Amino acid sequence: MAKVAFIGLGNMGGPMAVNLVKAGHQVCVFDLFPEAVAKVVAQGATTADSLPASVAGADFIISMLPAGKHVEGLYLGDDGLINHISPGSLVIDSSTIDKATVIKVSTVLAEKGINFIDAPVSGGVGGAQAGTLSFMVGGNEADFNKAKPILENMGKNIFLAGAHGAGQVAKVCNNMLLAILMSGTSEALQLGMDNGLDPKVLSEIMLQSSGRNWTLEVYNPCPGVMENVPSSNDYNGGFMTDLMAKDLGLAMDTAVQSQSATPMGTLARSLFALHAGKGNGSKDFSSIIKMFEKA
Amino acid sequence: MAKVAFIGLGNMGGPMAVNLVKAGHQVCVFDLFPEAVAKVVAQGATTADSLPASVAGADFIISMLPAGKHVEGLYLGDDGLINHISPGSLVIDSSTIDKATVIKVSTVLAEKGINFIDAPVSGGVGGAQAGTLSFMVGGNEADFNKAKPILENMGKNIFLAGAHGAGQVAKVCNNMLLAILMSGTSEALQLGMDNGLDPKVLSEIMLQSSGRNWTLEVYNPCPGVMENVPSSNDYNGGFMTDLMAKDLGLAMDTAVQSQSATPMGTLARSLFALHAGKGNGSKDFSSIIKMFEKA
């Protein structure tokens, strides 16, 4: 059993921390919202009076925060955790943030003997609750191996993507591709419907042909084709358009940094931004198909 | 056993006709190139002195031609087959052509009591030889059911997409989506590589995540990731960039006709046209990833 500090108990972090508790670890949690803390404490976690106190003696420090600036602030800011984490401990940051921040934070922590891996996840709130997340890890192999048993308490697929930052890059690439799959599948289905095809039939054909992709398999954007997906629930639940747009913004940042050309990916960002801009930001991202439908 | 006339014995039509012979049908073939005819005759087909003679008494007339104008010319042109096919026969056109030509030809043939289905294929030369093509059929259900046993001698998946023209629409939608998958996957892999990731590792991660699609499963565009695919054979074999560009041209025609917006699909066409324009037209279409690579 390990001693784990868990910081950031939102929709994702909360259930992840609970799964660690259930696995038998000694988990001390921290969040700015007392209600979020209370929920996890009710499942058996402990908490502390202060951030520094929460990490005292922890073997693993896991953080799940909204953006790069929060992660940098947490570890390197005024009285940051860098001054409180024991050397030899392993920081696992599961936030989805930019690679540059990962490099900066991991480098500065390393100077104090603190180990770090970036470990963003995919799988959504459902995966966090069910403990079936995918983790895409950036860091060295020893740290990856050390973290793996812990991550396996929260997820199903644990990948080592490469060195520090590689976890973030892998996630950004995957989600950019997902956005392309979803908008491409949507316009193909709509083109078929505009020409008289039944979307159920066309989905079935493409699923068994070279157009097959994850969205056709488990997340069809067209209402009525598949049960138990957001498109058949008025685009509620699922992965919000605003969050996809945020991830695509990170993809653009990454492409600008490496001077890469990503024409399909940046077009997808523009489409999701257009869609969000018309008031659909909190709907599931598969609602993009509605953009292609004639009024 | 049926009496079948087969017209158009190119890279696709030739092996398709051979498979019908092997299945025990009485097959009379026709092509403008004597060598193409000779090859199929050597496998047991017969031939005829003229096009009209080749269809005499046939239950099924199958055509596999390059473009809509050839199909229209064959059936409706000066002394077209419309004057020679027996009423009650079934025409199966497996060419990949525009929907408008399908509607025109099928309508005019119907006035003479000749039945018609459009039945374009996917699966390439390999599928034609192995008899594992997919057929996407447009037409009425009775004709579909009548054709099905014949098509099953040449293919594995036989879909009824809808009314006349629906086969062509389904194919166009599927291939447009395939082009999107291939260019999207290529730029995601290149973005990862530009940021230090190993394409094998990134492919594996995305294959098990929401970026999964047919190209990652069986047709990875990055050399060395997968064996026995065009990318590991210097982009030889496979599906030529020029043919993908042709199919995307049909997709654009279809979208213009139905006034549909296909931003991802038409961007993919531009990318493949750029790629073909730089001398890569006869390379496999997965070579599009080379466009994203820095020189």
Next chain:
Amino acid sequence: MAKVAFIGLGNMGGPMAVNLVKAGHQVCVFDLFPEAVAKVVAQGATTADSLPASVAGADFIISMLPAGKHVEGLYLGDDGLINHISPGSLVIDSSTIDKATVIKVSTVLAEKGINFIDAPVSGGVGGAQAGTLSFMVGGNEADFNKAKPILENMGKNIFLAGAHGAGQVAKVCNNMLLAILMSGTSEALQLGMDNGLDPKVLSEIMLQSSGRNWTLEVYNPCPGVMENVPSSNDYNGGFMTDLMAKDLGLAMDTAVQSQSATPMGTLARSLFALHAGKGNGSKDFSSIIKMFEKA
């Protein structure tokens, strides 16, 4: 004074014919709608009982029709005008159609000794009425010189773009570029507004900088920046989104035929198609800026 037959008296053709009458020519007009004919006759034109009669003895036959199929039907169809126009006459087709039809019609007419130029226009209904259209002519120089005085009665700028079909190509290129200017300018203005800039100020800056273009000069898409433009009249009048979408469809056809890559142009088509699809087809095309505005 010339003897002119004018066929097709719509929003454009009607006022063009009237300008020829005003210039003193002997004009015989024809249209399927009697009201359209009556209007021009009221200005001094004559008419005829039948299409063939309308072109009898004419030095110039001018046609202004909606699409290529109408032009082909008019001249080459059953009892087409090819059988009625006097050899040595000059056909001036001002319809906006595809290059392929131009080549076909001009070639067949030439076999009968009938000359032909394609002469599509830009300048809209206002330009047709004011006699300030631009003509983009495809054909040989002798025919161009012969037509020029006639065209100058209807327009201000008369360009010889090249051989047969070149007039259509020039128009398609220009209008594709216009669509790019309008959507690009719109998103630049909206990006500025989203970041707190006054569109009037930003328009003024870009107009005097390297972003200068026709839309900023005379057709600003942002309401209130300029007087007497559609954007300041609720996007009424001007050039309908549906017509721009039609021209962009011709641009796509042209690009597919010549296997050219036009990524910006085809993206513009998708944007205008999306915009039209949401019920904005009859609004002026500068209303595209509303697509970029957050709801």
Next chain:
Amino acid sequence: MAKVAFIGLGNMGGPMAVNLVKAGHQVCVFDLFPEAVAKVVAQGATTADSLPASVAGADFIISMLPAGKHVEGLYLGDDGLINHISPGSLVIDSSTIDKATVIKVSTVLAEKGINFIDAPVSGGVGGAQAGTLSFMVGGNEADFNKAKPILENMGKNIFLAGAHGAGQVAKVCNNMLLAILMSGTSEALQLGMDNGLDPKVLSEIMLQSSGRNWTLEVYNPCPGVMENVPSSNDYNGGFMTDLMAKDLGLAMDTAVQSQSATPMGTLARSLFALHAGKGNGSKDFSSIIKMFEKA
């Protein structure tokens, strides 16, 4: 005559500083490269031993640096100029940087009573030498009015775009639009050439029609159409593709921050990034037309 400190004497900053000297101002210059300093000193400027010394007693501090991090470092870094500039002085930053840095630097300087405007330029090295730059200013009106006479010694058009950061936003919008104009014009010209048109003739037609834009007026991308432009000099001189790609990266950042959709602008970035990636980064940006040309 004013006392001016000028920091950053690159290709742009050097000639700008010289123009201030020529206008009679007392100019103290600083740069990390002694040769750059020597050149301007040879024209009558003074220099100082250290950065702090260079700004002592200056009424105006002008900086011209490559990126946001340099500007932030200069003013707010360890021993930054914030500690050495006299309250009441006016900082004029002419670097092209992100809006967020402008807001941060101007806000922190304001707390010390130091005034700030952002004043990025357009017009290139030629404009810097000739004193014909355009300045796009963000800041309050009093500071703008105070700076104007100084800016007029270096430029011709001095615009107040809005509050702090607005100068940067205006520049980003203009340059994004310029990239759209250049790539759109290039593909329109190439489409015409692919269909047999003479680019000189087509340029002339579009210049006098609704396709008119700055690139057709003064910067035609097609070799031989215009004299004394980069395209007629093997794409040497002018505005490097790499710099355009950098500006488009800033446009993407801006769009991500304000959650704006810029489909044409981000597609243009991808095209310029593709072009740069194939070894054309140091060629003039009008060489993008070569991407559309068939090999």
